[in-house]
Amino acid sequence: MTTGPARPTETADGDGRGAPHRPLVVHRAPHTPRAAVLLMHGGRADGRTPPPRLNLPALRMRPFGSAISRTPRGRDLLLASVRYRCRGWNGAQADAARDARGALDELAGLAADVPVVLVGHSMGGRAALHTGGHPAVSGIVALAPWCPPGEPVSHLRDRTVVLLHDERDRITDAEGSRLFADRARQSGARAHAVAMPRGGHTMLRGARQWHRLTVELVAAMVDGTPLRLPADGKIPG
Numbered sequence: 001m002t003t004g005p006a007r008p009t010e011t012a013d014g015d016g017r018g019a020p021h022r023p024l025v026v027h028r029a030p031h032t033p034r035a036a037v038l039l040m041h042g043g044r045a046d047g048r049t050p051p052p053r054l055n056l057p058a059l060r061m062r063p064f065g066s067a068i069s070r071t072p073r074g075r076d077l078l079l080a081s082v083r084y085r086c087r088g089w090n091g092a093q094a095d096a097a098r099d100a101r102g103a104l105d106e107l108a109g110l111a112a113d114v115p116v117v118l119v120g121h122s123m124g125g126r127a128a129l130h131t132g133g134h135p136a137v138s139g140i141v142a143l144a145p146w147c148p149p150g151e152p153v154s155h156l157r158d159r160t161v162v163l164l165h166d167e168r169d170r171i172t173d174a175e176g177s178r179l180f181a182d183r184a185r186q187s188g189a190r191a192h193a194v195a196m197p198r199g200g201h202t203m204l205r206g207a208r209q210w211h212r213l214t215v216e217l218v219a220a221m222v223d224g225t226p227l228r229l230p231a232d233g234k235i236p237g
Helices: 056-070 072-076 095-110 123-131 174-186 207-223
Strands: 024-028 035-040 077-082 116-121 137-143 160-166 190-196
Touching: 024 095, 035 056, 035 095, 035 123, 056 072, 056 077, 056 116, 056 123, 056 207, 072 077, 072 207, 077 095, 095 116, 095 123, 116 123, 116 207, 123 137, 137 207, 160 174, 160 207, 174 190, 190 207
Parallel strands: 035 077, 035 116, 116 137, 137 160, 160 190
Antiparallel strands: 024 077
């Protein structure tokens, strides 16, 4: 992976003039939402250029948003996503996490006192786990997340956190997800690592199973009900 030019500090509008970056994109907003779901798509380890217009990682999250919206509970949920300033995480700058925090702050202003569930894939999963200590967040569903060794976990105390990962994923490490869940649980989080039977990193094979389980987890986190997960941490194929 390569690093692009200097990080942009603003985006251009239709006239080419600079405009402040707005990290929150609202897709659906009921008049009085009972909860909110914030989607975070994947990206790269390094890359300071903005995501392209045709952004496959962002497209990959659309079926998850659609699946959540189609449920009876979905009518009462505010659905939004994070717009990244840069394509990459970019080391200590953690640009994706910074944008996720900005989106959460903006979301809290739009819907005060509404619990938020974060759903992030790959780099977006890492951003979700980094920002899960935000006061508005009640739960996190991390899809094939990027969990390098030494990631912080203490801020996730009292949060419900589920990491879904196919052990055959060749882009991010399923063992890293398991170790992260273990450390988070030791720090007081209700953390679970779940092995998916297929899907790799893109979650294309067995996609309906990924969507269905994510919907069930989001519903349980919103309702505050127990998670229905297999005792051995493995979803049957």
